[in-house]
Amino acid sequence: MSLKDRIQQVEHRIQAACERSGRRRDDVNVVAVTKYVGLETTGMLLDEGIVHIGENRPQNAVPKWEALEGRGVWHFIGHLQTNKVRDVIGKFQYIHSLDRLSLAKELEKRAAAQGITVSAFLQVNVSGESSKHGVSPEEAADLLREIASYPHIRIIGLMTMAPIEDNPELTRPVFRGLRELRDRLNAQKITKEPLTELSMGMSGDFEVAIEEGATWVRLGTILVGKGEEM
Numbered sequence: 001m002s003l004k005d006r007i008q009q010v011e012h013r014i015q016a017a018c019e020r021s022g023r024r025r026d027d028v029n030v031v032a033v034t035k036y037v038g039l040e041t042t043g044m045l046l047d048e049g050i051v052h053i054g055e056n057r058p059q060n061a062v063p064k065w066e067a068l069e070g071r072g073v074w075h076f077i078g079h080l081q082t083n084k085v086r087d088v089i090g091k092f093q094y095i096h097s098l099d100r101l102s103l104a105k106e107l108e109k110r111a112a113a114q115g116i117t118v119s120a121f122l123q124v125n126v127s128g129e130s131s132k133h134g135v136s137p138e139e140a141a142d143l144l145r146e147i148a149s150y151p152h153i154r155i156i157g158l159m160t161m162a163p164i165e166d167n168p169e170l171t172r173p174v175f176r177g178l179r180e181l182r183d184r185l186n187a188q189k190i191t192k193e194p195l196t197e198l199s200m201g202m203s204g205d206f207e208v209a210i211e212e213g214a215t216w217v218r219l220g221t222i223l224v225g226k227g228e229e230m
């Protein structure tokens with residue numbers, strides 16, 4: 001299947017999920033995850049009108065970003081080591097994996113030095129799996145309270161990853177949990193502006209995530225395959 005066809009097929013499924021759940025298509029954004037593919041496919045996605053590009057390793061992402069001269073809007077979606085912040089700051093407008101105070105401090109310092117503001121999602125480990133990064137739901141409020149005083153970080157929402165399931169329906173409680181946590185945090189008025197965004201849903205579970213309120217889905221395999229250059 002061509003890249004164009006894949007994008008179109010995903011688009012239909014997103015639209016159907018929006019219709020099922022009474023949501024507006026415009027409220028759901030797609031981050032095309034290009035970690036499995038090289039420069040060529042990443043460039044083709046941009047040519048097809050994809051705007052948001054997601055990468056999870058600075059050492060792969062930065063050379064791509066440079067070769068593409070920063071075309072598109074770049075999202076850092078993987079675990080971010082503190083000593084890699086200087087490589088990604090100023091290139092990635094969105095960080096989906098803010099999960100600890102030490103990382104927030106480094107992001108604040110580097111963003112301030114460049115005179116920019118970085119948009120971030122607090123990554124929450126809703127499922128409680130030990131293999132997953134992210135703060136526990138109970139820790140989220142305290143961390144948000146701390147980061148709220150950092151002028152160069154704008155926390156726009158929450159991010160989570162659901163367990164890999166053969167039946168995507170089983171991921172629903174995790175996505176619902178993230179939405180309910182966001183609503184509780186907003187009711188507590190911890191952040192200056194309400195948290196509007198939910199980054200959740202990948203190739204195997206994005207429709208359930210949309211039904212539960214995702215505003216950003218992160219799609220790799222379903223768009224670009226796995227490890228193949230097209």
Ligand SMILES: *Cc1c(COP(=O)(O)O)cnc(C)c1O
Binds near residue numbers: 161204
């Ligand atoms: C790889 C990755 C994705 C995309 O995964 P697919 O299942 O290939 O769609 C989404 N989010 C994160 C954090 C990832 O690392």
